[in-house]
Amino acid sequence: MHKIMDFRSDTVTRPSDEMREVIAHAEVGDDIYGDDPSSNALCEYAAEITGKEAAIFACSGTMGNLLAFVAAGHHGESILAGKRSHVWCSEVGGLSAIAGLCPYPLDDGSGIPAPEELAPANRADGDIHHAETTMLALENTHNYTGGIAVSPERFARTAREGRRLGFHVHLDGARIFNAAVKYGVEVSEYTKEVDSVQFCLSKGLGAPLGSMLCGTRDFIEKAKKWRKRLGGAQRQVGIAAAAGLYALKNNVARLAEDHENARLLAELLRKAGIAVEDTPDMTNMVFFPLGEGDVSDAEFEKRCFDKGMLVHMVSPRRARFVTHMDVDREDVERAAAIVAEVIRA
Ligand SMILES: Cc1ncc(COP(=O)(O)O)c(C=O)c1O
Structure with a gap:
C-alpha cells in the first residue's frame, strides 16, 4: 500500500x-x-x-x-x-x-x-x-x-x-x-x-x-x-x-533536492506529452494546463485522489504541483505516470 x-x-x-x-x-x-x-x-x-x-x-x-x-x-x-x-x-x-x-x-x-x-x-x-x-x-x-x-x-x-x-x-x-x-x-x-x-x-x-x-x-x-x-x-x-x-x-540545503525533483517531474510530464509551463529559473513548482481534450478540473483532482495523490488546481484549468521534503524521487515518478494516465477525458 x-x-x-x-x-x-x-x-x-x-x-x-x-x-x-x-x-x-x-x-x-x-x-x-x-x-x-x-x-x-x-x-x-x-x-x-x-x-x-x-x-x-x-x-x-x-x-x-x-x-x-x-x-x-x-x-x-x-x-x-x-x-x-x-x-x-x-x-x-x-x-x-x-x-x-x-x-x-x-x-x-x-x-x-x-x-x-x-x-x-x-x-x-x-x-x-x-x-x-x-x-x-x-x-x-x-x-x-x-x-x-x-x-x-x-x-x-x-x-x-x-x-x-x-x-x-x-x-x-x-x-x-x-x-x-x-x-x-x-x-x-x-x-x-x-x-x-x-x-x-x-x-x-x-x-x-x-x-x-x-x-x-x-x-x-x-x-x-x-x-x-x-x-x-x-x-x-x-x-x-x-x-x-x-x-x-x-532544512535549508536540502531544498536543492526539491528543486531536482520538480525538474524531474517537469521532464517526465513533458515526455508524456503534457504541455508543462516553461518556467525560467524554476525551483520546487511545476505548472501545466488542462487542455480541451482533457478531463474537467474536478475530475482531474478526483482521479488523482483515487490513485493516491492530492493535487491542486491553482486556478481554472491550471494545475500546480509542488515538491517538498515529504515527496521523494520515486513519488515524483509515480506522480508523472498517474497524471499521464488520468488526464485525458
Ligand atoms: C509567496 C507567498 N507569500 C505569502 C504566503 C502566505 O503564507 P501563509 O499561507 O503562511 O499565510 C504564501 C502562501 O502560500 C506565498 O506563497
Missing part, C-alpha cells in the same frame, strides 16, 4: 521525528512578556542571517506581510506590488482592508517588476489627486509565475531602484531560501537589498507553522504592537519557534 502523495503545496509537510523531539523539549515562557527563550533564540537567529537588527515571529506568512504593511505604511498611501504577487492576489486584500494602502499593480511576469517600471508608477509626484507611493513589495521565489527564483542581480536592480525612489522595500520571501539555494548564495545576498523581509518556516523548511518578519529595531517594535492589536501575539510560542529554529538550521 502506497502512502498518499500530497503535491498541493510545500505547506503540507509534517514535522519529522527529529523536529517533534525538539518540539517536545522546547524551553518555553510567556512570549508577550518577552521571556520565551525559544522564541527569542529564533528571532535572534533570523535577524542574524538576514542581516537585520531585529525579528518577530508571526503566525503565518500573510500576517508577517501584513505586519510589514501596517508598520511601514500609512492609510491612504500607495504600494507598488506585482500583478501576480501573493500580497495582492491572495491575502484577502489585507494591505487595503487593514493597512489602508492603495495597491498599484506592476508587471511581474518575469518574477519581478523591471526597475524602469517603478519611476513611472510612482505616485509621490506632487499631484494633488495621487495617493503617495511609500512602499514596494517584491516576491522571491515568485509563486504564481511558476516558482521563479529571481537572481540576486535582477533582484538588486529593482530593489535598489525602489530605495532610490524613497520607498520602503518589503520582500515577501515566503520561499526566499529556495532562491538562495538555487543560486548558491546566503539569504543575506537578497535581504541586504530590502528594508524588511518576511519568510515562511512552514513551507519548504518543514516547520508546522510560523513566519519571521525582520527589519530595523524600530520597525519591529511597531510590528510587535500591531501583532498584539491583531490578536497575533502568543504565549508559549516556543513550541513552534523551536521547530522553526530547527528548520532553519537543518
Whole structure:
C-alpha cells in the first residue's frame, strides 16, 4: 500500500521525528512578556542571517506581510506590488482592508517588476489627486509565475531602484531560501537589498507553522504592537519557534533536492506529452494546463485522489504541483505516470 502523495503545496509537510523531539523539549515562557527563550533564540537567529537588527515571529506568512504593511505604511498611501504577487492576489486584500494602502499593480511576469517600471508608477509626484507611493513589495521565489527564483542581480536592480525612489522595500520571501539555494548564495545576498523581509518556516523548511518578519529595531517594535492589536501575539510560542529554529538550521540545503525533483517531474510530464509551463529559473513548482481534450478540473483532482495523490488546481484549468521534503524521487515518478494516465477525458 502506497502512502498518499500530497503535491498541493510545500505547506503540507509534517514535522519529522527529529523536529517533534525538539518540539517536545522546547524551553518555553510567556512570549508577550518577552521571556520565551525559544522564541527569542529564533528571532535572534533570523535577524542574524538576514542581516537585520531585529525579528518577530508571526503566525503565518500573510500576517508577517501584513505586519510589514501596517508598520511601514500609512492609510491612504500607495504600494507598488506585482500583478501576480501573493500580497495582492491572495491575502484577502489585507494591505487595503487593514493597512489602508492603495495597491498599484506592476508587471511581474518575469518574477519581478523591471526597475524602469517603478519611476513611472510612482505616485509621490506632487499631484494633488495621487495617493503617495511609500512602499514596494517584491516576491522571491515568485509563486504564481511558476516558482521563479529571481537572481540576486535582477533582484538588486529593482530593489535598489525602489530605495532610490524613497520607498520602503518589503520582500515577501515566503520561499526566499529556495532562491538562495538555487543560486548558491546566503539569504543575506537578497535581504541586504530590502528594508524588511518576511519568510515562511512552514513551507519548504518543514516547520508546522510560523513566519519571521525582520527589519530595523524600530520597525519591529511597531510590528510587535500591531501583532498584539491583531490578536497575533502568543504565549508559549516556543513550541513552534523551536521547530522553526530547527528548520532553519537543518532544512535549508536540502531544498536543492526539491528543486531536482520538480525538474524531474517537469521532464517526465513533458515526455508524456503534457504541455508543462516553461518556467525560467524554476525551483520546487511545476505548472501545466488542462487542455480541451482533457478531463474537467474536478475530475482531474478526483482521479488523482483515487490513485493516491492530492493535487491542486491553482486556478481554472491550471494545475500546480509542488515538491517538498515529504515527496521523494520515486513519488515524483509515480506522480508523472498517474497524471499521464488520468488526464485525458
Ligand atoms: C509567496 C507567498 N507569500 C505569502 C504566503 C502566505 O503564507 P501563509 O499561507 O503562511 O499565510 C504564501 C502562501 O502560500 C506565498 O506563497
